[in-house]
Amino acid sequence: MAGLELLSDEGYRVDGRRAGELRKVRARMGVFAQADGSAYLEQGNTKALAVVYGPHEMRGSRSKALHDRALVNCQYSMATFSTGERKRRPHGDRKSSEMTLHLKQTFEAAILTQLYPRSQIDIYVQILQADGGNYCACVNAATLATIDAGIPMRDYVCACSAGFIEDTPLADLNYVEEAAGGPQVALALLPKSDQIALLEMNSRLHEDHLEQVMEAASKACKDVYAVLDQVVRDHVHEVTTLLGE
């Protein structure tokens, strides 16, 4: 039986995108009033909600406090209804712990933590609907939430995945493309300086192809940046007009 054709000879992917195109990204900032910052983001059918508290004093054991910078505390979770199969997902299962760790690393690299020694910043992200690129959607949502909270960052952190199928790098994989099992990288980039906050790769990819895939991924990150930046500007505009009245 012929498997799914992930990239047609005409150059279209299963969902009709071309190789380098992103899924539709839509986002809103400031969705919750109580939190210091919050954002909701859709990347295709992947939907993520991010909430940021802080910077505030250390909670719990004070011994964890860092004397020269703020502690970034992340928590990643998936809603029980986020996939086709309803599943209870306990906190701290292996996959979400790993994701939590990745998020922590990403945001420690982006937030100017040295401005807030001995304090703590909490970032909570939840996937409401999963359709590939969960990590990337989380990073993008959390970036918006952090900006909403007014926490200074070096730059936006933009994340996007890229795969490699039939000698062509594909940007922003959806679930079907991820499930095909090809090589795949997730890249979190600080677009202005082209600095990499996090790079993760699974499955084997020949060294010769790495450059192409990286290029596709960073191009996609920059496309994401364009969208996020617009969202922030619109939000600011909206808020200022409200204030102005």
Added chain:
Amino acid sequence: MLTSRTFLKRTRAGAVMKVVREHYLREDIACGAAACEQCGQQPGEPRLEAQPSGAASSLCPAPHYLLPDTNVLLHQIDILEDPVITNVIVLQTVLQEVRKRSAPVYKRIRDVIANPEKHFYSFTNEHHRETYIEQEQGETANDRNDKAIRVAAKWYDEHLKKINNEETIQVILLTNDRNNKEKAVEEGLTAYTCEEYIKSLIANPDLVDRLACVSDEGKEIESGRIIFSEHLPLSKLQQGIKSGIYFQGTFRANRDNYLEATVWIHGDTEENKEIIIQGLKNLNRAVHEDLVAVEVLAKDQWVAPSSVVLQDEGQNEDDDENEEEKENTLKSSVSKNMLRPSGRVVGIIKRNWRPFCGMLSKSQIKEARRHLFTPADRRIPRIRIETRQSSALEGQRIIVAIDGWPRNSRYPNGHFVKNLGTAGDKETETEVLLLEHDVPHQAFSQAVLSFLPKMPWSITEEDMKVREDLRYLCVCSVDPPGCTDIDDALHCRELENGNLEVGVHIADVSHFIRPGNALDQESAKRGTTVYLCEKRIDMVPELLSSNLCSLRSNVDRFAFSCIWEMNHNAEILKTRFTKSVINSKASLTYAEAQMRIDSSSMKDDITTSLRGLNKLAKILKKRRIDNGALTLSSPEVRFHIDSETHDPIDLQTKELKETNSMVEEFMLLANISVAKKIYEEFSEYALLRKHPAPPPSNYDILVKAAKSKNLEIKTDSAKALADTLDKAESPDFPYLNTLLRILATRCMMQAVYFCSGMDNDFHHYGLASPIYTHFTSPIRRYADIIVHRLLAVAIQADSTYPELTDKHKLADLCKNLNYRHKMAQYAQRASVAFHTQLFFKNKGVVNEEAYILFVRKNAIVVLIPKYGLEGTVFFEEKDKPKPNLNYNDEVPSLTVEKTTFYTFDKVKVNIMLDASNIQHQKIRMALVEPKILGSDVPNQTTELSTNSEPEKKKKKLKK
């Protein structure tokens, strides 16, 4: 970039899961028409001509594009491939459906789309904003797709009207579905059935013959009786296979009896591995190589494999009374213990139909349009085709494809595809044997040729920087006469320290063929150059094979060199590999090289080098044989071809000179050295060649035959075999040793390529080497190119690429290479057989001496040393009284009346060409001496048909 898409969700409800997928609709998909200004044209397009140049149609004189639906594309691909049909829109809906239903057709349509001369355009209608439609409630997927096709056709129709052209281009929907056509016409579209359209083509009436005849499902029941029981649907078959009621296996038709077949059950239990199917109704329309499901019959219905030869000769379709009679003849006289598990075909899991070569058996009715086609392969049933050019096709070799096999039809229905030419013509027969052996032999495509180096080609400074300059060495090549693709050259010189330096220089083909490009893919597909009697089908284009890669004398050429330092006892002290530039000083033939070595007056550098090589080769050979390598023989035939008529005028077995084995010895040594090196470097990805030891039972025939001549052959190891073969001499029968070696060759297994990461038995039995590969003939074998690439990476002379270190890809490649090598071998033998026939056709009847090679139950297999020709002398024939035959398995011997035949007996046979069946011309052999006592010699016949019979043919040991 992000603007042009609207958002839409498509929900697919599965059993439990709800799947939500995004489906983007775009506005930037071009229509592909050259004259269109509304669509932003993308590079590489447009594909559809502004003035469609297709064949004139009486139905639709205006310019038009064709738009076939799924079934038309699936069944009429032969028509669509015809050069006459151009300017066709292939919808994504159609393509996806075809991809799901038939991989071969999908590949073919993809090839057509890729051909710029055909002007086929594939339109991604499922992602176009205006042509996408959703499946409505209660609508089947098929109806939805039909609707999508109509919507796309409608869109095109309106879209094309907007083009500023004198004449609007029409879109014609081709569909064979009556409903769909009616709906299309209602919606204002122009729609025809494929047949209507093809018949309307004014200038091309022959195209009609190539229409596949697919009857509507309902129609077939109306006419005639139903002969066959229904095939069960796939879902039922799978259920049955799971629960063990049915078995799945490959259907193998019997070559000699059209009413019998066997099905090999895949895997599973030890017993019941093979099921016999007998009788037309049980065969139930399965065709050779189909994947079928069978049901095992109750034990009281089991049958025995018949030994009767039955050829389907019926001309009329309604004579199945005869059929039953014939089936009864199968059942008579069987002893209980001969019965085997028998079954019947209940369904087809996968058809494995390909286009078949063969000839038309013209219907006796003069005006008839329906004719039977007899495939060259006797395992394929005859096929009914419809043609108006039967007189023109008579006596021609043609290709026919099967379209279907309705339940009420004795024969499958098919259609004419292509005429190859007059049967018996050398060109036609060569074409046939290439097609039947699946040898890719089309001229290289432009895409492939575009990767050749541009001429004039010369060596640049950069090239020299990465290569060792070995042009000063006295290198020469030794090959058979007339060889233009020289892939190896040698040198030998004395070093200052008294040791010898020996170099094997191999054409650096991998320098020219870069991984992954069209040239590389084509060579990988071909796998090997195929040498026929007077034709060579190259693996790589001629510019490379006969010029740039060929290590001709007195020109600078790139080589991959393997250089050893040896002492005078031929022991290797040092091995190194390097990419180099050489300049061969002479291209010699084996005979010329031999002459130089032998003539004491010659003292030049080349001759000294040759003598050194020869001396070392002898030592190497002795050492190899002492280690247990086998020297087997198989008579190889060479034709002397008349330069004008190109007919073979003489036939001669190849003669081997000392220099042959000299070159061979160093090639073996280079191959072994390289094998060690690449395995050392890539333990998982080395492409190696192994030759498994044959199971002991294979040797039975050899041991028994030797015993009958009071000789002992030991087969417990290769060494024992080699030693006992050497000792097996008979003073009054000098040819006996050769015969024994020929027989031993037949006992061997096939040598195969494999990937070192996928196997753990590397041993090469015939060469008695623990590891072996192919390095020395990259011009004519693809395996060598891969080995070159591996070695180049190992010595850091070239960069690696992903596929090279993917053992699954490598294993797939090995599979193809092994298949191609096997088919090339069969094609080669078929070519020899055909030329042998031509030779005897011109020569008339001759009597020759022969030796008995095998004794069978009703025949003897003889070898005629003079021609290296093998044939079977039968002692039974239709319509003649059967002689009294007595076969003794122990000795083995066959007593015919009062004459007994043993293996290796010398006989005299009469050879002539039997051209009574033009499709299966054969050499007949009849016994002349000894006279069979007690009977007037019946006309014994033999078989050596043009259509080689691979399974039965000799197994040849290939190093």
